[in-house]
Amino acid sequence: MKKQHIHIGVEEADRGFDRFIDAWHRAEKHDVNAPEVHLNFEDFSMLVALLTPRRLELLKQVRQAGPISVRALAKTLNRDYKNVHSDTAALEEAGLIARNAEGLIVAPWDVIDAHVSLVA
16 A cells, blocks of 8 residues: 655745646646645745644644544643644644544645755
């Protein structure tokens, strides 16, 4: 079974458009690979605004625990419910977590690949 990857990074919009066009051309030729999931940001500050150390810890816990409620997640992380609820809402909006049919938080990925190029 192939693992579901999410690629996260800082990327110019043109690169994302080029990747889309390439995928379109491959699809026209019926050369379809597994879908790629990318979450890209305009700059590094936007990336770290979403992926704070606390939210990264939360993502790791969700992946390890499997389906979990926000309340149970807050208890496991020893954090305030309101703050965990806010963090899960932001991560859900970004597509890094989701809710299953029972409304529990799940990680719809196996691996997050984060790539950041720091150029002077």
